[in-house]
Amino acid sequence: MRSRILLSWRNNLLRKIRQSRFVPDLREEKGGSLEISGLARLDKRTKNLIPRLNSGDIAIIDHKDLDEVAAESLCQKKVGAVINCAPSISGRYPNLGPGILLKNNIPLYEVVTGDPFKQITENTPIKIIDEMLYIEGERIASLTLLTLETIETALKLAEENLAHQLNAFVDNTLQYAAKEKGLIIDPLPMPETALPIHGAHTLLVVRGKSYKEDLITIMDYIKARKPILIGVDGGGDALLEFGLIPDLLIGDMDSVSDRCLKASMEIIVHAYPNGEAPGMERIQHLGLKASLFPAPGTSEDIAMLYAFEKGAELIVVVGTHSHMIDFLEKGRKGMGSTFLVRMKIGTKLVDAKGVSQLYTNNTKGKHIMLIAFASLIPILIVAALSEPTGYIVRLLYMQIRLYLGL
Secondary structure, eight states, X not given: OOOHHHHHHHHHHHHHHHHSOOOOTTEEEETTEEEEEEEEEEESSHHHHGGGOOTTOEEEEOOSSOOHHHHHHHHHTTOSEEEESSOSOOSSSOOOHHHHHHHTTOOEEEEEESOHHHHOOTTOEEEEETTEEEETTEEEEEEEEOOHHHHHHXXXXXXXXXXXXXXXXXXXXXXXXXXXXXXXXXXXXXXXXSOOOTTSEEEEEESOTTHHHHHHHTHHHHHHHOOEEEEETTHHHHHHHTTOOOSEEEXXXXXXXXXXXXXXXXXXXXXXXXXXXXXXXXXXXXXXXOEEEEOSSXXXXXXXXXXXXXXXXXXXXESOOOSHHHHHHHTOSOOHHHHHHHHHHGGGEEEOTTGGGGOOOOOOHHHHHHHHHHHHHHHHHHHHXXXXXXXXXXXXXXXXXXXXXX
């Protein structure tokens, strides 16, 4: 069983890739060899690597099934190339991250032999010549370059595996739901904050797909309604990108910046049901205060549940994970807590994810020219009827005649 939306999405991306010229700026042709040089930056967790990257760096990652959000972040950093020590498309599901890198002219390599994580340290100058990785002239790994053809083939195989993945995902979701049903059945100890959530609108932001475009689209709503701003982990940094200060930051604190932690008005650390909270150590190290929220499920689910239990009139969410591909990209095999929480919240929830795709800018250059010309008409009429302006026009006319000898 194939997802028509996903299939259309994949085909659209592949069409854009074909229209792109795959000629990265940092490539150099020398004697028929293809060379890319740069400083090595490496981390097995891509989201931890992103803040350390600079333009032209060669990012070395270990990211099985490279997802869209990670790929877009790498593109924003303008890396010279990406070397992946794991399969970029394993075939589990059709992930579109590799195609996004290709579309943005960023070469994506996979390691065939060698172990860059054992042989390379941070900031080491490295060089890729054709499909070999070198340090100071010594070959340390062999690579393979992903092309449009290899990506297309891998995506087609992954699409054929969707039926099996969907079947397993449904089973896992039911298992998660059975384990996490306490989220909506049992009373949870809700941490207290000074925020006036009761009867207010809340905007909950997760740094997921299309969060930037969606935030831009609903910016008028944010300015007019001034909802309580809740960032979920990296979603707090997403709010800061738009000049918005999170009223509340919720999460396990593994993907949010120190800057955001210090800027947020209130912090709630998502803990395991047994009370263990690895993220609290980071909060204490920064000298900040935070409350604990022991609960099963994902951080975005407990953030929605918190807003609901505190009496929010409306819960608007951006960038959240809401379907199978989202959760497979996140590394979770089921969405039991999300299913349960959304069922409980019901009509109070407004999912703004993808809302930017409802609005397209069809304004063309000729339309702008027509508007500009139309705006000039009343100005010209007023000028023509003005006596001083008439004198100036006649003087200019006489000057032109004298200059031309007429």
